[in-house]
Amino acid sequence: MDRNIRTVDDVMKLLDGLFAPGADRWTADGASWWDGFYADRSRPVPFFVSKPDENLASLVDRGLIKPGRALDLGCGPGRNAIYLASMGFEVDAVDLSPTAISWAEDRATDAGVEVRFRCGDAFDLPTGEPDRPYDLIYDSGCFHHLPPHRRVSYRSLLDRALAPGGHLALTCFATGAMGSELNDADFYEQSRLHGGLAYTPESLRWIFSDLAEIELRRMRDEPAESPLFGEPFLWTALFRARGR
Structure with a gap:
């Protein structure tokens, strides 16, 4: 007989375990899935293209975000982290997949920029020093792979790692275009995330209601010859932390 729930972390791990192995691609158990995904470059x-997101470049170009300390969540092969470093940001980048991190490190070397890459679960890593929080947390496609209960962990990460007045910028699946539109409870009944969760603008505003919304729009569709990445099945959003 197990009686091993004492903390919120214990509850989170219990809920994580409700998903079939490999279904929760965001956890350490999902690292092998992502390794296979990134194995063939x-x-x-x-x-996989070596281009930054069009919304990220637009935020920099318009001065809505300015060089400072940045954390790239679920960085994959590093395209956005490398762009930020090239624009003068001090960048930490984290991903579950050792294969993705190795590719990102190769790309950073080729680009001649310095990024501190880390392999692991962002919720378990030391993200930000108490006296040096992040001015920008960037998330290109990590958030929509989280099971519903891990939104609590995500918000906790923002609370401890995002500087007062700092920004969260993210892209995620848009309802009606990409991702599952099941109710939250249904994911636990089916033990699957169905490739990722779709969000409405209203749901994003509610989840991040403690932040100030700066911009929320669909990502622009960028042609193959563009120097930027853009797919219209994604929302792009910019939120700012209120003065804490």
Whole structure:
């Protein structure tokens, strides 16, 4: 007989375990799935390109975010982390997959920029020093792979790692275009995330209601010849931490 729930972390781990192995691609158990996904660098996967997100470049170009300390969540092969470093940001980047991190490190070397890459679960890593929080947390496609209960962990990460007045910028699946539109409870009944969760603008505003909304729009569709990455099945959003 097990009686091993004492903390919120214990509850989170219990809920994590309700998902079938491999279904929760965001956890350490999902690292092997992502390793296989990133193993062939020549695969025609849209976001394998060495281009930054168009919304990220737009935020920098318009001065809505300015160089400072940045954390790239679920950095994959490092395209956005490398862009931020090239624009003068001090960048930490984290991903579950050792294969993705190795590719990102190779790209950073080729680009001649310095990024501190870390392999592991962002919720278990030391993210930010108490006296040096992040001015920007960037998330290109990590949030929509989280099971519903891990939104609590995500918000906790923002609370401890985002500087007062700092920004959260993210892209995620848009309802009606990409991702599952099941109710939250249904994911636990089916033990699957169905490739990722779709969000409405209203749901994003509610989840991040303790932050100030700066911008929320669909990502622009960028042609193959563009120097930027853009797919219209994604929302892009920018939120600012209130003065804490």
